[in-house]
Amino acid sequence: MTDITCDRCGALTPPHDVVSVASSDGPFRLLCSRCFNTGMAHLAEIRAFDHPQFTPMRLADADGVAHEFHFRSLLFGDQLSLEAFESGTHEEDCAGFRFQLLGDLQSDPFELLGELVQKIKRCLAVRHMVERSGRLEVAGTTVRGRIESGGNDDGRMPCVVIDGRRVDWTDFGRMLMAFEGWQFRIELVDPSDEA
Ligand SMILES: [Zn+2]
DSSP states (O other): OOOEEOTTTOOEEOGGGEEEEEOTTSSEEEEEHHHHHHHHHHHTTOOSOOOOOOOOEEEEOTTSOEEEEEEEEEEETTEEEEEEEEOSGGGGGTOSOEEEEEEETTSOHHHHHHHHHHHHHHHHTOOOEEEETTEEEESSSOOOOEEEEOSSGGGTSEEEEETTEEEEHHHHHHHHGGGTTOOOOOOOOOTTSOO
16 A cells, blocks of 8 residues: 655655544644654643554464564554554454554553553454365354445445455355354454454
């Protein structure tokens, strides 16, 4: 994906590190996370806020395949949100792993990063789908994933991202047909919690 120019400092910024902010006069502005945090620290009257920046990290999944994560830290009032985005070809279609952790602003950002990395490792260690004869199947009886816009029907139809892979809604339905007659339970979980 091409980098985006920050509307405030003009820095060329990778898309995962850009925040869309509504301005008082109407239009949305695209800000890099550093400019977003500088503005937020000013609004929340937080002095001496250091914008935490972390270098990308590679972490292995249950099959030993490495996934590279880029990090974004955003100041939300008295909380610091730390997000990890899997980089690579997934970015085009909203796929790839994504994780978020909300921490107290007083915490050491590197400790929060450590917590986030532990969360990522726990999630990467579990596989929810298996591929059998070229088709994806539910591996056990629990599926965890993320709801994303399917990118068609004006974004009204979802797709799901399971094990970091995009699965179209109809394909997900097909996968569930292995359990015809079974019951199911859906619990919606905030991005910063653990599903
Ligand atoms: Zn900027």
